[in-house]
Amino acid sequence: MEKKILLSDCPDDQGLIAKITNICYKHQLNIMHNSEYVDHSTGQFFMRTELEGVFNDETFLVDIDQTLPVGSHRSLVNANRRQRIVILVTKESHCLGDILMKTYDGSYNIDIAAVISNYNTLATLTEKFDIPFHFVSHEGLTHEEHDKKVVKIIDSYTPEYIILAKFMRVLTPNFVGSYPRRIINIHHSFLPAFLGARPYHQAYKRGVKIIGATAHFVTNNLDEGPIIDQNIKHVDHTFSSEDMVKVGRDVEKTVLSTALSLVLEDKVFVYGNKTVIL
């Protein structure tokens, strides 16, 4: 008995749930959990089906492919497979530390293949956990050159996802284009408020009463990619912008952690500039 997840993403059509679940039934696969969503404004259908049974992937997918309408995406993945990520960081350790700990205690079923940074600051922490650390200084390099070096290292590890755990540089279009829907960033504000640099400083100046963080897929529109998760903390007049940075760390790591869990559990569909989370 294996556990797999069928992900279907296609133009809506009559009887889709019936057709897909019929195939599961025919192949004697038990549906442990099924979630679906139709965006009626655009007519797009999404379904995530947790299956248990004895799989013949090939014949099952042939049936699925004959059923789904033209323009469909579908995939069948092992529910408990171990995924591989590469983490990019600059100098702050709170997001990296949280991922290291959750990997260590088994909360995430992942291999952290490597940590890459343009500073050496987090080498010691990374190496405590016997994970390769790559220091790729950006000094003396163009943005393109630096990104190329980083991409080359990433590719050598063939990761499923690239996590920007407070990587404080904008990626070049070539970099972003290499990993569509596979780069996850944590932005230190509740987007779309406080786009760009120094959001806590902006928040302090504006006198806001909540600060937030946003985890999103990276696209070539800075801070505009599909949002996976957001959350906030209440602040008040006694908070300096440094205090906001400090409190913000907790929101950032929580939001990135939630987003990463959702992605690793194959719950996140990307659709235009949005996510559907099933």
Add this chain to the structure above:
Amino acid sequence: MEKKILLSDCPDDQGLIAKITNICYKHQLNIMHNSEYVDHSTGQFFMRTELEGVFNDETFLVDIDQTLPVGSHRSLVNANRRQRIVILVTKESHCLGDILMKTYDGSYNIDIAAVISNYNTLATLTEKFDIPFHFVSHEGLTHEEHDKKVVKIIDSYTPEYIILAKFMRVLTPNFVGSYPRRIINIHHSFLPAFLGARPYHQAYKRGVKIIGATAHFVTNNLDEGPIIDQNIKHVDHTFSSEDMVKVGRDVEKTVLSTALSLVLEDKVFVYGNKTVIL
């Protein structure tokens, strides 16, 4: 084109989603939204299917009944039907007021058939909204006698649900037995903390940092019925028990409001002492 909701609640079986959705497809009913849940520990299956189309209820339900296993419950309801409730109150107006307002502005698609109380306090407020108010004093009556009088009034209105919007009396088993899964209570604590009387006073004495409220179906085990919704507010040492009561009002009305919405939208299944919310 009508919108209806099919609610299925039965022992789990192979291919249930396929079978039910097949029938919908066969009857040319579009599934606008489908949610299901299987409690694998007990093998119970729950499904809520929002349908759109031209319904022949009789033939559709014959097909459904032939498909579902023995011991199933199912119902087919109009999605936009106007439901009828009776509200029981004592002296506090915040929950009643919130329901009145949300009915007034169309947030709830309900008729408040009547408000019943053992005090006269809320007559004026109720009557501002042209709703019958029944004052049924408990003085000089046994608990049984009082409840009988109240039940008689309730029955004259044939409501779908009875809402205890801060009704500060324990109902007799006969009362509760008359409306299984149809009485909703707001309890002023996050159950199971602070069962029974004066929960804010207990909370104050214990020095808690959060207070809460719980909306639940009423059963004959006091404060033990299936929980529909719970929420909390943060408090601190500066809060007297009166302050907690005051802040508690906001949580109470919010939680009752959420629970009532869920119930009115036919999203709440009761299962043993728990709810499944689809």
Add this chain to the structure above:
Amino acid sequence: MEKKILLSDCPDDQGLIAKITNICYKHQLNIMHNSEYVDHSTGQFFMRTELEGVFNDETFLVDIDQTLPVGSHRSLVNANRRQRIVILVTKESHCLGDILMKTYDGSYNIDIAAVISNYNTLATLTEKFDIPFHFVSHEGLTHEEHDKKVVKIIDSYTPEYIILAKFMRVLTPNFVGSYPRRIINIHHSFLPAFLGARPYHQAYKRGVKIIGATAHFVTNNLDEGPIIDQNIKHVDHTFSSEDMVKVGRDVEKTVLSTALSLVLEDKVFVYGNKTVIL
């Protein structure tokens, strides 16, 4: 024995707390609660002192004035005084309804002197509570002319505060200038995200996972006034922009309610474009 609140707002100076509390002590006034804040970045001092005792306001304030540095603001107000507000609305009832109910049940110690609107929609609701409703259509009037008519009505009631409870028009500078720090608005987004019109529509398009509301004092910079309170609700991909509007109502009324409580309890100092809440 009376209860009064002394509010001090002045350039910071050595020994200010000692000096002010000495005067209270000398006048045999008990400090029931004292909060202070110094903005060290700008050297401004704020203190809110709840006092109990037999007051001779004149001699007490002479002492206070001799003590506070040049450029100080101070006021002494009765803690339990009944304040008077005027509410401006357009068509939506949820914020107005909440204030009506909280006034009705004594949660707010206020008189709602009048409700003014450019539509007639909320006349019936207002009049249920025996409060004057003024319908001032904006049709055929310039913005200036309409505002003048509204200001004239407001002034006839001499309110402490003007509450914009979903008043969907921008006020003219003359209007705003007439009531500095006395107009409170509820904006339907967590500012500074989604400034301007149709924030829920913007939020839907952006695919955010939280929506929010902001209560702030109105200044002549649209949506830029000092923020009093903000809060959020979580949303997901299933929310249409209409659903967001609906859920947003609960956040809006909660945030406006919190802000109004804070202001009525004399806890809010305005300082530049920010608030200090003691």
Add this chain to the structure above:
Amino acid sequence: MEKKILLSDCPDDQGLIAKITNICYKHQLNIMHNSEYVDHSTGQFFMRTELEGVFNDETFLVDIDQTLPVGSHRSLVNANRRQRIVILVTKESHCLGDILMKTYDGSYNIDIAAVISNYNTLATLTEKFDIPFHFVSHEGLTHEEHDKKVVKIIDSYTPEYIILAKFMRVLTPNFVGSYPRRIINIHHSFLPAFLGARPYHQAYKRGVKIIGATAHFVTNNLDEGPIIDQNIKHVDHTFSSEDMVKVGRDVEKTVLSTALSLVLEDKVFVYGNKTVIL
């Protein structure tokens, strides 16, 4: 220029704020931040005063002691002193890991003197951070004997606080009595709900919609000590008790983290069975 914090805790008396702040003024100490609270029900006064200046501790405290009424507690501590803690754990790493990371990145200004456990599970993690790990098996020992061994190790490190970061044993009265108001525990429920063992299992059986965690000082009444912080997460019917355990970890580490920060910043007064947090 030094920064110190004066903590005063005494029976309420007329003019206490004036008297204490006068002494600060006389000693030319600037009050950077002052918070006070009077519990009017019991007549107890609490004040926390952040001071900056050139201190002569001895003469300053002589003045303070002459001013405060009989039965007072006061202390003067360096604001930026590095505190020393010992952590007790069993097998779960999430709370320990969070404290390790926050110490590593400077969020906590502490030395983790040692980690002690009745299992060997967390030795590797602890030693990654060059912190002594003491494995003290409880096998073959009475509860008293085991606690004595642990106390002996703790005492060798002279810590300010002992943190029970998921230490799943009840401490003996002798142990608790050795460190009054210095042992902080994280309990995996929102007390007083689900006292005792297996709270998530209890929560699952009860069908609650929120789970929580409570950080409190340990006293000899199990799970009854003064609460420092509490928080919650929303759950639903899809959560098994194992899922609740997993989600619970995030609340537990957050609540313990908040409590530890408050304690380290000298903001927590213990008063009877409650805390006052200034």
